[in-house]
Amino acid sequence: MVVAEVPKLASAAEYFFKIGVEGKRFRPTVLLLMATALNVHLPEPIPNVGPVTTELRARQQRIAEITEMIHVASLLHDDVLDDADTRRGIKSLNFVMGNKVSVLAGDFLLSRACVALASLRNTELWSIL
Numbered sequence: 001m002v003v004a005e006v007p008k009l010a011s012a013a014e015y016f017f018k019i020g021v022e023g024k025r026f027r028p029t030v031l032l033l034m035a036t037a038l039n040v041h042l043p044e045p046i047p048n049v050g051p052v053t054t055e056l057r058a059r060q061q062r063i064a065e066i067t068e069m070i071h072v073a074s075l076l077h078d079d080v081l082d083d084a085d086t087r088r089g090i091k092s093l094n095f096v097m098g099n100k101v102s103v104l105a106g107d108f109l110l111s112r113a114c115v116a117l118a119s120l121r122n123t124e125l126w127s128i129l
Helices: 007-018 021-038 054-082 093-097 099-119 123-128
Strands: none
Touching: 007 054, 007 093, 007 099, 021 054, 054 093, 054 099, 093 099, 099 123
């Protein structure tokens, strides 16, 4: 989901996803488990999506990815504000590539998350995230 035409920006955005991989899977996994648990009785059918279908599961997976992108972007920005050298014992992106690249990578992730969120065409989801 993280694709950029500027190689430096692409590598900066990918850097944070490659370190501490276990933690990057936790939030999306919990989100998907909750979605599975709550799919049992949908109060109203989602337009153009039947009960738990492949399409619904794909949308839920997309929401999990978007949530993680927003979270990672906030961490990139936080490390700049805190002037952090490390995050969880690993060199922070701002330490490795500088504040400017780190902020741009965070902004890039937020913009990609917004585009992905808009593609789901669900205004209620917009207000939640």
